Amino acid sequence: MKTEHFAKHNDPGLISRFLRLSEDRRRRMTIEDIRPECRDIHSRIVGLLHEVYGAQRGMRFSKSIHPDGFEFFASVVQELAHLKRKINFLEIGSFEGVSMSVVSALLDAQGILGRLVSIDPYFEDGYQEDHPATGSVRKDSTETTMSAALKLYELLGVDVSLMRVTSDVGLRGLLCADQEFDLIYIDGLHNGMAPTVDFGLSMGLLAEDGVIILDDWPWPDIIGLKALCDQHMQLIAETPDIAAYRRLPER
Numbered sequence: 514m515k516t517e518h519f520a521k522h523n524d525p526g527l528i529s530r531f532l533r534l535s536e537d538r539r540r541r542m543t544i545e546d547i548r549p550e551c552r553d554i555h556s557r558i559v560g561l562l563h564e565v566y567g568a569q570r571g572m573r574f575s576k577s578i579h580p581d582g583f584e585f586f587a588s589v590v591q592e593l594a595h596l597k598r599k600i601n602f603l604e605i606g607s608f609e610g611v612s613m614s615v616v617s618a619l620l621d622a623q624g625i626l627g628r629l630v631s632i633d634p635y636f637e638d639g640y641q642e643d644h645p646a647t648g649s650v651r652k653d654s655t656e657t658t659m660s661a662a663l664k665l666y667e668l669l670g671v672d673v674s675l676m677r678v679t680s681d682v683g684l685r686g687l688l689c690a691d692q693e694f695d696l697i698y699i700d701g702l703h704n705g706m707a708p709t710v711d712f713g714l715s716m717g718l719l720a721e722d723g724v725i726i727l728d729d730w731p732w733p734d735i736i737g738l739k740a741l742c743d744q745h746m747q748l749i750a751e752t753p754d755i756a757a758y759r760r761l762p763e764r
């Protein structure tokens with residue numbers, strides 16, 4: 514894959530290099546960088562995205578549909594296929610439904626699609642995130658966004674249970690209901706204690722051999738969690754801003 518690679522989380526200067534990461538690196542990768550057996554899935558999802566959001570959006574969607582992100586998720590799903598069981602997927606922060614669609618289509622193609630759960634509050638008036646480079650950014654994740662994401666799932670033919678609450682509430686509810694997931698993607702609020710709380714509660718929900726994904730791991734409030742994972746879990750896939758770890762058996 515033609516992509517910049519960073520050293521480990523404890524590499525000095527990593528955060529500042531992440532912030533200088535060239536924005537066009539995704540555009541430099543093409544469909545040729547996606548493994549051949551997954552290219553039709555990729556094209557199908559791009560088509561559905563254009564049906565829901567309009568073709569004028571081009572490829573201005575989340576990283577999961579860009580070749581580098583898509584290929585990352587394809588390699589995670591390939592690893593999960595070795596478990597030879599249905600994979601229950603939990604996503605914290607689904608926004609326009611892009612990554613949920615990518616992961617569910619890839620799982621389905623492997624014949625291992627289990628239950629799909631999304632936790633996202635879809636706020637009344639969007640929400641604010643303090644981006645480490647650009648400062649406070651207002652993000653538009655509202656009821657309208659939710660309706661479009663649900664439409665996308667319907668067109669894709671997948672059944673997603675949406676918990677329209679903040680992650681702390683949703684994750685505690687799932688824990689109290691004795692739920693378990695094989696794949697958990699943490700991509701909700703990236704600031705303050707939220708990533709740590711999401712990670713801690715998610716570890717209580719992660720099945721044996723399950724995989725946890727940290728999005729935007731070089732962000733200041735997430736990088737320490739990556740350090741923890743590097744030390745105590747098995748790294749199975751990584752890009753300059755997403756990393757996937759498998760839970761090791763209990764000693």
Ligand SMILES: C[S@@+](CC[C@H](N)C(=O)[O-])C[C@H]1O[C@@H](n2cnc3c(N)ncnc32)[C@H](O)[C@@H]1O
Nearest residue numbers: 575606607608611612633654679680700701702
């Ligand atoms: C970066 S977007 C997710 C993008 C999506 N995973 C994708 O790749 O297509 C972040 C989402 O997190 C949601 N979010 C923000 N604060 C949250 C919280 N406290 N709990 C759960 N989700 C939250 C937002 O509503 C937004 O939809």
